Amino acid sequence: MLTPDPDAELVRLAQAGGTKAFEALVVKYQRRIARHVARYLRHAGDVEDVVQDVFIRAHRGLASFRGESAFFSWLYRIATNAALSHLKRQPAEVQLGDDSPEERATAFEPGVSDAADPERTLMAKQIAETVEKALAKLQPDLAEALLLYEVEGKPYAEIAVMLDIPIGTVRIRIFRAREFIARRLEPVLGQQRNRRW
Amino acid sequence: MSLKVSLLLDGQLVAGEVKAALDEAVADPLLRDRYTVYGLVGDALRGNSTPDDGYSERIFERMRRDAARIEPGYDPLADKGS
Numbered sequence: 001m002l003t004p005d006p007d008a009e010l011v012r013l014a015q016a017g018g019t020k021a022f023e024a025l026v027v028k029y030q031r032r033i034a035r036h037v038a039r040y041l042r043h044a045g046d047v048e049d050v051v052q053d054v055f056i057r058a059h060r061g062l063a064s065f066r067g068e069s070a071f072f073s074w075l076y077r078i079a080t081n082a083a084l085s086h087l088k089r090q091p092a093e094v095q096l097g098d099d100s101p102e103e104r105a106t107a108f109e110p111g112v113s114d115a116a117d118p119e120r121t122l123m124a125k126q127i128a129e130t131v132e133k134a135l136a137k138l139q140p141d142l143a144e145a146l147l148l149y150e151v152e153g154k155p156y157a158e159i160a161v162m163l164d165i166p167i168g169t170v171r172i173r174i175f176r177a178r179e180f181i182a183r184r185l186e187p188v189l190g191q192q193r194n195r196r197w
Numbered sequence: 198m199s200l201k202v203s204l205l206l207d208g209q210l211v212a213g214e215v216k217a218a219l220d221e222a223v224a225d226p227l228l229r230d231r232y233t234v235y236g237l238v239g240d241a242l243r244g245n246s247t248p249d250d251g252y253s254e255r256i257f258e259r260m261r262r263d264a265a266r267i268e269p270g271y272d273p274l275a276d277k278g279s
Binding site (some may be wrong): 020061181 | 236241256271272
């Protein structure tokens with residue numbers, strides 16, 4: 001059974017020229033795309049440039065997106081192409097060994113790309129630790145709903161069946177769980193507020 | 198309210214509600230902040246590296262600088278080069 005694309009309406013608005021709709025998609029997927037791109041590249045500075053290219057290409061090509069796949073799948077393929085074309089433009093001396101880009105992606109070690117930037121690594125660590133601590137204090141029924149959605153990738157409707165609760169309750173639990181964690185992140189993120197969307 | 202932002206992030210709103218939620222977020226920096234942070238929480242739970250240092254703002258700045266626009270006929274999946 002085909003799952004409806006959760007981004008379909010934001011994409012439709014973006015295709016109609018809605019800048020903010022496209023920005024909402026950027027904010028939603030920037031980190032997942034960065035992680036995917038980082039699997040191919042070894043230099044943190046290159047990752048951000050390529051991620052920018054990915055979203056520029058996606059925006060330019062929005063009219064060609066017909067919804068035959070989920071928007072994120074389409075974006076993911078654009079990211080793969082952009083990362084590979086970036087690698088092909090690199091001088092031979094900065095490429096690692098004789099492996100193909102695809103082989104290097106397979107051999108990716110998480111965290112390698114961030115190691116070059118201690119500040120970014122530290123910030124990511126603080127966020128991860130705060131989220132983990134907040135999760136440990138979260139009401140179990142809220143944590144369960146959030147983890148089923150975010151980590152297990154279960155759709156809301158399936159979570160409702162699994163937990164034997166109305167889908168409206170799933171919506172509320174996930175929201176309350178996020179809000180609980182977001183409040184505990186405020187001291188960590190506070191100074192960055194004006195640098196977000 | 199932030200519940201709508203949570204539902205917007207997850208694609209749980211119907212068409213008309215998406216536009217309304219987006220309009221509310223555009224008008225309210227706190228809602229946009231929540232949208233960002235809720236997404237960051239999900240990425241952190243999935244183990245994605247999650248620095249929060251204006252990454253998206255730099256993407257938007259690049260788009261403004263490049264005067265990014267939708268180009269009918271351009272297929273990014275066929276773009277293998279520069």
